[in-house]
Amino acid sequence: MYRKLKLMLGAAAVLLAAVPAHAETLRFALCYDLTKAYTFITPQVAQAVKDYAAVLNLKGGIEGNPIEIIVQDHGNEPQRGIECYEKVKDQALTVDFLSTPVSRAALPRAMKDGKVMVQALAGRGDAVDGEVFKWVFTLGPTYWGQAANIVSHFKKQSGGSLKGKKIALLYIDYPFGQEPIPVMQELQKREGFELQMFPYPLPGSDQSSAWSQMRRFQPDLIVHWAFSAMHVVASKEAKRNGISLDKMVTVNWFNETDLDNIGHDAAKGIRRSTTVTSGIDNPIMKDIIRELYDKGKGNGDRKFLSDIYYSTGLAIYAPVFEAARLALKADKGPLTAEKMRKGMESLRGYDARGLLPPITVTAKDHGGGGRTRIEMWDGSKWIPQGDWFTDYDELVWSTVKQHSAEFAKSTGK
Amino acid sequence: MFYRQAGIHHTTYRGDRQLFPIPFDRWQLAILLALALAAPMLLSSLYMKSYVLPWLIWTAAALGLNLILGWAGQFHFGYAAIMGIGAYTAVHATRNGIPFEIAIVLAGAVATLIGCAFAITALRVRGLYLALSTLALQFVMDWVINKVPAVSGGTQATIQAPPLRLLGMEVTSDAGLYYVVLVWCVLVTIFMLNLRRTGLGRALVAVREKDFAAAVIGVNSFYYKLVAFAMSSFIGGISGAILIFTFYHAVTPEQFAVNVSIQVLAMVIVGGLGSVIGCYFGVAFILLLPGIVANLIFAGAQAMDLKIGIELLAHIPSFLYGILIIGFLLFEPLGLAKIYTNLRNYLIFWPFGYARK
Numbered sequence: 001m002y003r004k005l006k007l008m009l010g011a012a013a014v015l016l017a018a019v020p021a022h023a024e025t026l027r028f029a030l031c032y033d034l035t036k037a038y039t040f041i042t043p044q045v046a047q048a049v050k051d052y053a054a055v056l057n058l059k060g061g062i063e064g065n066p067i068e069i070i071v072q073d074h075g076n077e078p079q080r081g082i083e084c085y086e087k088v089k090d091q092a093l094t095v096d097f098l099s100t101p102v103s104r105a106a107l108p109r110a111m112k113d114g115k116v117m118v119q120a121l122a123g124r125g126d127a128v129d130g131e132v133f134k135w136v137f138t139l140g141p142t143y144w145g146q147a148a149n150i151v152s153h154f155k156k157q158s159g160g161s162l163k164g165k166k167i168a169l170l171y172i173d174y175p176f177g178q179e180p181i182p183v184m185q186e187l188q189k190r191e192g193f194e195l196q197m198f199p200y201p202l203p204g205s206d207q208s209s210a211w212s213q214m215r216r217f218q219p220d221l222i223v224h225w226a227f228s229a230m231h232v233v234a235s236k237e238a239k240r241n242g243i244s245l246d247k248m249v250t251v252n253w254f255n256e257t258d259l260d261n262i263g264h265d266a267a268k269g270i271r272r273s274t275t276v277t278s279g280i281d282n283p284i285m286k287d288i289i290r291e292l293y294d295k296g297k298g299n300g301d302r303k304f305l306s307d308i309y310y311s312t313g314l315a316i317y318a319p320v321f322e323a324a325r326l327a328l329k330a331d332k333g334p335l336t337a338e339k340m341r342k343g344m345e346s347l348r349g350y351d352a353r354g355l356l357p358p359i360t361v362t363a364k365d366h367g368g369g370g371r372t373r374i375e376m377w378d379g380s381k382w383i384p385q386g387d388w389f390t391d392y393d394e395l396v397w398s399t400v401k402q403h404s405a406e407f408a409k410s411t412g413k
Numbered sequence: 414m415f416y417r418q419a420g421i422h423h424t425t426y427r428g429d430r431q432l433f434p435i436p437f438d439r440w441q442l443a444i445l446l447a448l449a450l451a452a453p454m455l456l457s458s459l460y461m462k463s464y465v466l467p468w469l470i471w472t473a474a475a476l477g478l479n480l481i482l483g484w485a486g487q488f489h490f491g492y493a494a495i496m497g498i499g500a501y502t503a504v505h506a507t508r509n510g511i512p513f514e515i516a517i518v519l520a521g522a523v524a525t526l527i528g529c530a531f532a533i534t535a536l537r538v539r540g541l542y543l544a545l546s547t548l549a550l551q552f553v554m555d556w557v558i559n560k561v562p563a564v565s566g567g568t569q570a571t572i573q574a575p576p577l578r579l580l581g582m583e584v585t586s587d588a589g590l591y592y593v594v595l596v597w598c599v600l601v602t603i604f605m606l607n608l609r610r611t612g613l614g615r616a617l618v619a620v621r622e623k624d625f626a627a628a629v630i631g632v633n634s635f636y637y638k639l640v641a642f643a644m645s646s647f648i649g650g651i652s653g654a655i656l657i658f659t660f661y662h663a664v665t666p667e668q669f670a671v672n673v674s675i676q677v678l679a680m681v682i683v684g685g686l687g688s689v690i691g692c693y694f695g696v697a698f699i700l701l702l703p704g705i706v707a708n709l710i711f712a713g714a715q716a717m718d719l720k721i722g723i724e725l726l727a728h729i730p731s732f733l734y735g736i737l738i739i740g741f742l743l744f745e746p747l748g749l750a751k752i753y754t755n756l757r758n759y760l761i762f763w764p765f766g767y768a769r770k
Contacts, residue, residue, distance in 0.1 A: 034727035043724045050723075073707055073727035078661065078668060080704045083463035101667040104571045108662035124571060174559060175570040175666070300722060406566070410508060410573035 024334055026061070026324055027068045028053075028317070029092035031084035031106075033076040033099045040228040040257070041309045042098055046071050047300035048313030051288045052321070054299065058291055062321060063328040078105035085109060093340045094118045094137075094320055100176065110135050111411070116340045120316045121252065121275070125179060126403035128367035130345070133404065135337075137344050138367045139319050139359070140275050143251065145370040145396045147180035147223065150249050150273055151187050152391035153374045154221050162193040168214055170207075170234065171225035173199035180225060186395055204230035211237035219247065227253035235262045235270075245270045249374060255308045259377065268379040273372050276315035276356055278308045278382050283353040284318065285311075311355070318352035319359055319368065320344075357388035370396065416761040432606055449595055453588035464701055466591055468693075469598040470656045471700050475680045475692040476601045477648030482678070483687030484614065485641035486621030488543050491531070491550035492649055492677050497669030498554065499524040499650025500657045501564055504574050504664050513578050517654050524650025525643050532642035536635060539624075551671050558666045571665045577658045590659040597655055601648055605689050617641055676700075683738065685750025694749035702737070706730040 030049060032042040046069075053067040061067055070088055074081040074097070081102030086109075088095055095110065096118035097103045103123030110117040111133070119127055120140045127136040141149070155162050169184050171177030177199065188195040196217050198210040204226060211234075214222070222243070224234060231254055238245055246269025254272040262270075280289065285305065292298045293305070304310050327335055327343025335343075347361040347368065359368030371388040416437045423429035433439045453461055478492045499520035506516035528550075535546040558565050566572040577584045577593065584590055608614040616637045619627040624634035657664045676699060684695020707730035714721055721729075745752045762769045 034724055035731055039724075046723055071723045072711065073730075075703065075731075077703075079463075079467050079700060082467075082660070083459075083704050086459045086463045101665060104663060104665045105661050105668070108573065112662075175565075407573060410575065 023061070023065045025068050026065050026335065027070055027088075027092040028320065029070040029072070029084070029088035029095045031072050031074050031081055031088065031095060031097050031102070033102070034071075034073040036076040038076060038099050040255075041253075041312070043300065044304045044307050044309035045098060045313030045316070047298075047304055048310045049317045050299035051292055052284065052314055052317055054297070055284075055287050055291050056321060062325045065328065067321065074099070074102055076101060078102050081106055082109065085115075089113060089115050093324060093335055093337070096120075096316075098122050107133075107136060108411075115337050116344065118316065118320060121312070124403075124407075126400045126407065128365065128370075129400050129404035130361075130363050130366040131404075132408045133366065135341065136366065137320075137361070139316055139361070140367060141370040141372050141390075142367060142396065142400065143176075143179040143225075144183045144399050145367070145390065145393075146251060146273050146372055147183045148187065148392040148396050149370075149372045149390060150223055150374070151184070151191070152389070153249070153385065155191065156386075158220075162191040165193040165221070166217060166219045167193050167195050168198055168217055168219035168222045169195065169225070170198040170200070170210060170214070170222050172204045172227075172230055173201050177225045180223070183392075183395065183399055184223070186399075187392065190395075205233055207233050207237050211241045211243075214243060215241040219243075222248040224248055224250045226250070228258065229261070231258040232261045235266065239266070246376075249273060252308075252312070252372070256306060264377075265379055267377050269376065271374050271376045271385065272382075274308065274375050275372055276308070276311045277354065278311055278375060280305050282355050284314060284355050314352070315356050318355060319347055319350055319361070322350050322352070323347055323361075415763065416757065418761070430610065432610075446599075449599075453591055458587055461587055461591055466594055467656075467660055468696055468701060469591075469594045470652060470660060471677070471680065471696045472692050473594075473598045473601045474649055474652035474656070475677055475684065475696050476605050476689065477645045477652060478677050479681045479684075479687065479689075479692055480605065480608070480617075480648065481641050481645040482681055483685075484608065484621060485617040485638060487536075487638055487641060488540070488547060489642075489645070490544050490548040490671075490674055490678065491554070492645075493669040493671070493673035494551045494554035495524050495528050495646045495649040496653030496656065496673075497558065497664075497666075498527050499653035500664050500669065501558070501572075502650070503654030504572050504657060505564075507575050508572070513658070514580070517651055520654040521647040521650040524653070525646045528646030528649075529639060529643050532639055536638050536642070548671070548674075551674050555666065555670060558669075565666060571663050573663045574657050574661070594655060594659050597651065601652075602689060613637075613640070683741065683748055685748025688748065688750035690753055691748050691750025694753065698737075698741075698749060703730060703734050706733055706737075 028049070030046055032038065032046055034042050050069050053069050056062060057066050070092060072084045074084050076099050078101055081097055081099065082105060085095055085106045094116045097106055100122045103119050107117065107119070107124065107127070114135060117136045119136050119138055125142040125144060127133040128138045128142050151167070154167070158165060169180065171180070181197065184195055198214055200207040200210040224231070226234065231250065235245060238248070245267060249271040250273065252273050252275050259267055289305065293302050323343040323346070324335065324340060326346050327339045330343070330346070331339050344361055345363050347359055349358040349360055350356070351358045357369065357371035357373070361368050369390060370393070371390045373388050374385040375382040376385055416435050418435060421434060423434070433442065448455070452465060456465065474496060478489060481487050481489050502523040503516045503520035506519050507513055511519065531550045535543055535550070538546060559570070577590065579593065584593060616627070616632045619630065619632050620634045620637050627634050653669065661668060680695040680699045681692065682695070683698050684693070685691030707727070710730050710733070711726065714726055741749065759766070
């Protein structure tokens, strides 16, 4: 009798061990501003992340673990962002704010608690320095890098020399717009072009004084640091002052809505810096359309799929999910923040099936390489101007180091 | 039954003039204080860090604004700028090796100095014109912070606050930070409660009611307005510094932008002008309610398994919150404090309500 019981227990133990460990739900938190200042981008990004997670879940999730996306609104208020952070920090593998003020307010906490924070294209640019910002991942170019790449693009276009060229930096006069200034000034010294700044005040609806000076300056290139409706105002002013839009290259925040508002014909020739392949003609997008939207299971309006901010959402989260996969592969068992961070830092040449420039994240570089490319609107579609590239890396990194050293000093580490 | 007044006889002036003559009030306060002291043990760290702590800091700040708006009757649209001056002063001071205890007084002092310098010019006008000139203070401060890298910390415009060191000890635990905030909030509250019993407080009220009339009875209205500006700036400056050191841990310009000024103003008005307890209610309403409503809606939608788009889901709370503000102001235009007073008056006579007439 006793032996029988022992045998039975033994058999049960063997059976239990044979059953694979219970799949855990992998949670990723998006604490986004869905109601105030960032609404021009957050809905598309959140929709993209949810769609991509849904497609991966249909295929069995990440290494057999289902993905869950937590979305919460923080209304661009730091206090509510911190509340969201405190709420999700112990259940989610990553937390993302997509708002500069809220990212800045939450960053010290993520650093102190040791939680992976995704901070792409918003917040502190110097967070790309993984040696100082161990827990923050920017997964994309810095604004300094974007500015340097734009200048490099123009240099190639002008036949390898910028001597005697006139470059105008047109920007919205607050920290986001002012960010490229140090890099542009340094490049001016190196390349010998003429640089002039054209700031205009918030909220960017009045740019007339900047543009009447622009007319006197007659630049060869206008680098425009702005987003949303500011582009529409700029295009009107350009028209009024007789400056052609094909002289303008914008930062990556120029989407299809802005294009519609300017008018497809009027916008002909405008260029934008991009961090992701635009449009719906790539394998991941096709998967999403086939598996979700064709079956009426998408997480939002189908018309947003062709919006570059949708692609940007994929560009941020494809590497994050891939990092979770790498982390799970390297180390079985429940994923912790530490393992997730290691997973992020083991991304090597990941390009999300051609959606992204190849991204290699290391313990030093949390941005993935900082490659961008320039696209031009030809009146009906965006034409990439050459391949993914990056230039002036040592200048960009010395700028990054200069700022991150300041942070490192103030936290006493 | 509640608020029993039977058997309370004041035989001394001192007894007659005490803050809370009714024992029930004192008991309530003692229990609340005990709860406040025990809060880190009672509440989870999520609630402590993201609700209670900001609530107390903003209450201290709102009390400072209430001093100038509710007591002295002077509009102030630049209160966030004043808080920002305090915050930047304290952060820069501590980063340059000045101990926190001195830095925080310095924060108050610099805020007072700049606030007063502005007030001297601004107070030559009244009412809406004053409101506009204080708004100018806000924009000037925004501009200075944005344009002077030495203040803002360069293009990143973020300066990390060093860890809070109090009397040589590093305060990093959640409970420790909470007690720092609690002490400051209680100090400001005690000051404000006592202010209304002093000659200064009465002078401020006289100025609020009519500055000409106040001048006729010998109250120098310009002087008292200036004093009110100074006191409120001092409280605002220190509250701003404490906000950074205990809550944000890094100072950035948008934490003290014009929308924050409007927000504090809303806290004071919704809470009740010239009321101390109103500030506590107003801050809870303006600062915490949007988040709480959003969480409730979100949990509700999840529980009922509603398939609502995230955008709509995020906007429903804003919509409800708007209705709540209108509702409360229709129900009681004098603010949340008045609702509290009505309730208290009702309970004083309960169950003999007819005796009130």
